[in-house]
Amino acid sequence: MALLTFKGGVHPYDGKDLSKDKPILEILPKGNLVFPLSQHIGAPATPIVEKGDRVLVGQKIAEAGGFVSAPVYSSVSGTVVGIEPRLVCTGGTVNSIIVENDGKYEEAPAWDIKPVEELTREEKINLIKEAGIVGMGGAGFPTHVKLSPKEPEKIEYVIVNAAECEPYITADYRRMLECGDKLIAGLKISLSLFPNAKGIIAVEDNKMDCVNHLKDLAKDEPNIEVMALKTKYPQGAERQIIYATTGRAINSTMLPADAGCIVNNVESVISIYRAVAEGKPLINRVVTVTGQAIAEPKNFLAPIGMNFTELVEAAGGFKGEPAKLISGGPMMGFAMYSTDVPVTKTSSALLAFTEDEVAKYETTACINCGRCVSICPEVLIPSRLADYAENDNAQLFEKWNGLECIECGSCSYICPAKRHLAQSIKTMKKNVIASKRK
């Protein structure tokens, strides 16, 4: 049963007007490209090229490092100049393959592919795995793993997560308007893997133009439903979107497949189409470059590995002094101290703000107002969890269900005392999970 929403949630300023009317612009990199070997959850990829090798566009340069892993492809032609740790958007360094771009964009030989109708289930999943597709909404979970549940016949819903509930980002919005046909084709490919599944495209109702466009495109597809969900953050969180579209609730110990659901992001579904129908690996993605400190906000089709600094230049550079740079959305993205990082498979946006709202407010005492409780989409007591986290009380933290936190950040957003609730809870969660593994 579709409820089209969930309990709790917040309404941050959405800022999408800055970039929503900017068509996707293809952009070619000038400088060196950096391909981190960990752009996904799971084992890092293993390089299969060496320093000095010549690589082509679409050539595999690193092999998946295990089942839960994904290969990496070059997005340009050029020479491998090194394999070394490089700074990535999350603030750490990751072993990366560096390719010097020769500007020729010479393409690697295309894959031999059969028409989609003739492919078997295994062949399709294998193509998706080979293309290096991961959850491109931010989590980076390898898509072929998601599409291989133990009992495929028990999957009843394949959901395209097109909520794009993070403020400012318009990458999925532009994709839906400009490549709606590929999205639907990609969803049909995903649906063909599950005999009993129905397709759902879940869009927030602040994007009714996408809803109507997709409904129009899917009017002859009885097995695909386009749903307009209530606009509310975090509508696009996996557990919340499953609840909103199907009425099923899962917790931290369950996978979407346990509720008969598979959830994929818009960009991932389009990549599935490109891999299975066109035989092309994942080498680019849509990135929104926006924020008050960007001169001309834009949506780019950016090659993976391209330097963020080049994207900022292509968006007219900085307007005024940027106070904060964020990779991803303002609610869950990572603050960066440099734009000298590469676009990865999970980079949906680069935001530059002229003012840092976090630094603007000082933290004051918690007055127990309960706003964090009333908005928590996981029905937790964030203020108490943060207390337990700050006192390093793992026992009470777990008893009060701290491990159920989805780290959406709504509690920190709403807190009138400006406590760093999500930060404390996230840190504690990591510690508790780590101590359990011991």
Next chain:
Amino acid sequence: MSGLINVSSSPHVRDKDTTSKIMQCVFIALLPASLFGIYNFGLNALIIIAVTVAACVATEYVYEKLMKKPVTVKDWSAAVTGLLLALNLPCPYGTENVIRMCLLAILGSVFAIVIVKQLFGGLGQNFMNPALGARCFLLISFTSRMTTFAMADGVSTATPLALLKAGESVNTLDMVIGRIPGTIGETSVIAIIIGAIFLIWKDVITLRIPGSYLISFAIFVLIFGGHGLDLNFLCAHLAGGGLMLGAFFMATDYVTSPITKKGQIVYGVILGCLTGLFRLFGGSAEGVSYAIIFSNLLVPLIERATLPKPFGKGGEK
């Protein structure tokens, strides 16, 4: 790009509401009741209100300065405590009595801010509502001065609740409007409701606590009041004494009420039953203050018992 860039954990945006804005809302919401009190009891009421608010803010400032803690008077919480305490004091007649009441108000302010609030760790750490703690302290220590109610014309009269207790009849309409003796801010149901509507509109309070409080109190009075289905008696009890002020402004105090939604309803029901018990079977006519500070003590227990089930727990597997 030359300047330094801020780096912090997500989320990177914040809602505009702050603690101080919430406290200001509560202060504004108490103004209708305060203005009615001044209209009802004369300018003496204004003097008492001004002295109490100033005393609370000054106490907080001096204490924090002396203890070398950051000064937090800007968060308006001391001002709200002061105003609430003033609205819970009677307004006597005659200059000398007013001066004495002001001295009591200052004593109460120091008690509220230092003993009830700061000694437990300041804002957010007190287990009892500071204004009510101070009121009960004054009520026990200076019973006669705290329970002598005079109108603006100087005639001392019994409050409608005391009349009810004595088995006499009262004019319910007067009680709703507030033309009755009582403490400065508790008499007018209409003025209190106006403030409460403002708070609900501003999302500062919900109806969970006041609603369950008033409903359970009404049921308690119907069952144990000994008047059967006497609506006049019931309305007089609802409109009389500190019930309305307590239900909307003191039981809803964030710090001393449960944070869980279910807990708030349980808390309201306990308040309703205790108030009924104190009023109908207790020694004094009034019972709201004691009911609230007693229930404040139960909050940690209530919270533990009403921990909500997280999203998806026990779901289909």
